[in-house]
Amino acid sequence: MTPTRGTAERPLARAVPYLTGGLLLLGAAVVCSVAIGSKALGVGETLQALTGAGVDESATIVREVRLPRTLLGLVTGAALGVAGALIQALTRNPLADPGILGVSAGAGFSVTLGVAFLGLTGVQAHLWLAFLGAAAVTVLVYLVGALGRSGTNPTRLVLVGVALSAVLAGIQSGLTLLNPRVLDGMRAWAAGSLAGSDPEATRHVIPFVLAGLALAVWVAPAFNAVAMGEDLSRSLGVNLTVVRVLTVAAVTLLTGGATALAGPIMFLGLMVAHIARYVAGPDHRWILPVSLLLGPLVLLSADVLARVVVWPGELPVGVVTAFLGAPLLIVLIRHRGPT
Template identity: 55%
Template sequence: MVLLVVVVLASIAIGARDIPLPAVLHPTDVTERLIIRDLRFPRTVVGLIVGIALGVSGALIQALTRNPLADPGILGVGPGAAFFVALAVGVFGIGSITGYLWFAFAGALVVTVVVYVIGAAGRRTADPVRLVLAGVALGAVLGGITAAMTLLDPVAFDAMRFWSAGTIADRGLAVVWPVLPFLAIGLILAAIAAAPLNAIALGDDAASALGAHVTRTRVVVVAAVTLLAGGATAIAGPIGFVGLMVPHVARWITGPDQRWILAYTTVLAPILLLTADVLGRVVMRPGEIPVGIVTAFVGAPVLIVLIRRTRVSGL
């Protein structure tokens, strides 16, 4: 929590124009007050909310599938939501978040179900390797179609140009309010599913013997992932690797208890996202690198390390 407070202050203070810490806490200059109120503070709040949503959805997917390489991006949930948003903008001419939010939810749900069905085809439970392969393949296809649609109609997708790279810049609180109730419901569902997920980690038969409702837990987790990943994508675009990296860090700290993993992920995920956003502002100052590119740059080596580790299978 202390580190989160430090990162939040850094997110407000650092940018094209740095603001001293005393001025962050008590701004007196009119320009600095406007920068904090209209730009930095809303951006930081968006980073907090999107980070929590992506981190918790990644932890839920890893626990449900017992796959250490699962996250909304790798399993195609983020690209699916982004594809449906592209359909909303390009085909139906919907430009407001209140309109394409439902498309983001639909895309996240459809891709989650399709990937899980492919991964579980011919088996009682989903195979982790099949899930990753199906998610990467489906995400690549949907990402390619989305890019093609953007090239065919650049005027309609001009507003989505930075959104498609994954960014929290210029995403004011007006974008967050319509999504916030759905994200809150997703977090509540995640809290409800945490204890049964501990039982499911032992296998479906053992979970049933311990009194856990396996099917109901899966439905709750899918609903939570749909709301969290779809809502985060609607706000900030497809941002990958946050849901992959943070649950592993939380697991190293807490052990296998999903209740503590979700709790730590709720704090650690916005730390990662805001830190990546601050780095994106510093590296190419006075320009910026979208946070989705920074997390990908950091997350790709982490993914390689995770694949090479032999202990990652022990979820």
């Protein structure tokens, strides 16, 4: 594959303020994520606990609960943010999102099947099952979008995703009811949550997410050509098959990994991809790093919100991202004009 140069070079000088601002915001989100919860900590306490000075209760909370959770948020947020940008580029569909298109549901379904019928347990097994499900749905969704005669109709793809998610979720909850003992632990996970994060599991998944990110960086330049249409990109020397296979692989690694850790989190990819395009313009070499920054930022903020709205309890973060992201879907379809 020959990476194609983008048409519009964005001077680094213009990007620097955005990236710096994003990093600062992300830092603030991390601090909030550590400080806010059923036991609220002051800034001083938080910093003390972070630097390892304190040994009291708050330091334990920070180290045992909040830090692993924040790490999980960073990993899944980055993965889903980049996956959202990738899947929009792959399907050339501005309404695409790993959650809406059913990729997360596929990963979750596959894990449930494996646990229910093959008795597979453990992080490793769950992870590979999630990859399997995510890959299957990504390929399926892509084929439906590509083979449908109305390939340019973005609504159809969304509907396929919604129908697929409904079927998978229905069968999944049926299985949960049939095998209550085996699958009881999966019920909380079904809503998409960062709570109860297991640092061991996160550590297992990080290499796969990094591999997915590396693939994303590698295919990003080609997407600038792909965006101009299949024929034009072919004539520019892009091997479309390679680009698509690599993108499916990247989406699988990122979404599968994130779903194995946190369950299905809807609308995050959609939000991130659109904000990233707004901030970074049409060049995919900029969209990806911006998505990488925005994903964790949005997810951690949503998670903090999830801990505040029903304080001292908390909501699954997937509920918050759906509530924040769904209006964007409505705005997008309203501004498309009559199709």
